[in-house]
Amino acid sequence: MKYNFKIIGLIVILFFIAQLIGLYVVNHYNQTDLPYEIERPQFEESTSYIPISIMILLATGIALLLIRFRATRLWKIWFFIGISFALLISFSSFIPELIALILAVVLAGIKVFKPNYIIHNLTEVFMYGGLAAIFVPVLSLTSIFILLAIISVYDAIAVWKTKHMIKLAKFQSNIKVFAGLLIPYGKNKTAILGGGDIGFPLMFAGTILKVSGILDSLLIAVFSTLALGVLLYYAKKNKFYPAMPFLSAGCLAGYLASLII
Numbered sequence: 001m002k003y004n005f006k007i008i009g010l011i012v013i014l015f016f017i018a019q020l021i022g023l024y025v026v027n028h029y030n031q032t033d034l035p036y037e038i039e040r041p042q043f044e045e046s047t048s049y050i051p052i053s054i055m056i057l058l059a060t061g062i063a064l065l066l067i068r069f070r071a072t073r074l075w076k077i078w079f080f081i082g083i084s085f086a087l088l089i090s091f092s093s094f095i096p097e098l099i100a101l102i103l104a105v106v107l108a109g110i111k112v113f114k115p116n117y118i119i120h121n122l123t124e125v126f127m128y129g130g131l132a133a134i135f136v137p138v139l140s141l142t143s144i145f146i147l148l149a150i151i152s153v154y155d156a157i158a159v160w161k162t163k164h165m166i167k168l169a170k171f172q173s174n175i176k177v178f179a180g181l182l183i184p185y186g187k188n189k190t191a192i193l194g195g196g197d198i199g200f201p202l203m204f205a206g207t208i209l210k211v212s213g214i215l216d217s218l219l220i221a222v223f224s225t226l227a228l229g230v231l232l233y234y235a236k237k238n239k240f241y242p243a244m245p246f247l248s249a250g251c252l253a254g255y256l257a258s259l260i261i
Contacts, residue, residue, distance in 0.1 A: 002235035007183055007191045012229045014181055018125040018198050019205060019221035021090070025129030026136050026206040027214065028093035034133065035092035035100065045140040049147040052135065056151070056196075064164060067171045076112050079177050083108040087123060089130030115176040117184055124181055128199040136206035144207040148248040151200055155242035166240050169194065197228075197243040204251045208258070216258040223254030 001008065034040065043051050066075045084104045091100035110119050139147070158165035169192060172178035179195035201224040209217035227250025228243065235241050 016225045022129035022202040029133040043138040086127040086130035152245040155244035159242040220254040224250040
């Protein structure tokens with residue numbers, strides 16, 4: 001195993017909580033507008049995977065440039081804005097918009113400029129619901145299947161071939177401004193799970209929620225969580241693995257199970 005049972009269990013539980021919170025947030029915004037009149041991107045559902053994929057590549061390119069020039073301050077500002085934005089949307093599904101805005105900015109500031117593991121992981125389980133609420137309405141079932149396939153191939157190449165995803169993960173982990181779960185263990189060691197590995201399965205489950213309803217989407221969340229658990233159990237120490245191919249397989253298994261049940 002890459003990590004002990006305690007660490008694996010904590011990562012899996014936090015992942016599942018993020019899926020459940022995210023589905024609540026997505027369901028909330030399926031029935032109402034985003035806070036502060038935030039506009040969703042005007043993508044065609046049938047082809048939305050194309051601009052979303054381009055956005056991901058551009059964001060990765062910017063991130064690599066910031067790492068190349070050691071622009072840590074710009075990285076933190078970029079993260080602060082993005083985290084505040086995502087948390088605002090997520091929190092506003094639970095509490096009044098003004099309180100959500102204040103809470104989002106305060107927690108994002110602590111997360112980025114005074115990092116600690118509790119605040120970091122607490123905000124992580126809420127963030128991806130806000131992001132999913134933006135993109136799920138512009139995704140069709142076909143689009144999200146294609147997007148998962150693209151992201152899975154990209155993740156495998158980025159980890160096993162070009163290895164730039166490993167470089168990104170190490171840089172973020174070192175400065176404690178990381179998109180994803182960070183679980184400390186041992187002596188100065190940290191177990192990580194990338195934010196995309198949380199967000200994309202949630203977007204798939206959210207699209208299923210929109211198309212088929214809450215029970216089928218919960219089934220997706222359960223199967224993607226099981227897939228993550230299996231990956232972490234069989235992963236070997238000191239090796240990096242692209243999680244998305246495994247999580248996408250879990251999403252597909254959950255979808256097939258929903259058709260049978």
